[in-house]
Amino acid sequence: MASEEQIVLDDAHVPGEDAKNAFVEVAEAIKESIKKSRRSWKVHHESSMWARAAGLSDDELTSFSRDDLVQVRNGQASYGHVIFGKLRLPAVNDKLGEGFIHVRSAFHSVLLIHYSSHANRQGASGWKLHAIHHLTASFDEDGHPHSWRAIHPHNYPLEFFEYHSELHEAPHRFSHP
16 A cells, blocks of 8 residues: 555545546445444444444444545555545534545545556456544553544545554644534
8 A cells, every 4th residue: 555655645625526436436335344343443442433423323324425525635656546535424413513534545534445457457346445534642641542533523634544554643733623
């Protein structure tokens, strides 16, 4: 996977049809990843990661469409095109406002999708979901986090995040409401 130094992302902007079409190709993978992450964090990690979705069923939480992709950033990597996307979760609207996830793919909340020209030559879709951004922050002296969040407020910036790790420190310029 390409690192932040290897991918130059454009500025965040409203998604065009190509980004929305890529999102449609990975929408089911996003929904399954949300469900899997939610279960895993509840049972094995920290249940507050998905606290903003408390009281919602998996189907309610994942009831989004291509029109809920509200922002994207694009870049090139050695393996193809990368899209980071901010996806509104329509069922989440609490004291922090609307809820969003970021994804890394060809599509916020935060998703990573990449396009593989080799896969396309084989006739299969080359768009793949890489990750959903999970944020941990408020670290103590020993490096242990004290806050967790998978659903972000609208003002949380869409930025690069790693594919392989679920632990990410909050960007320094972000201030909690």
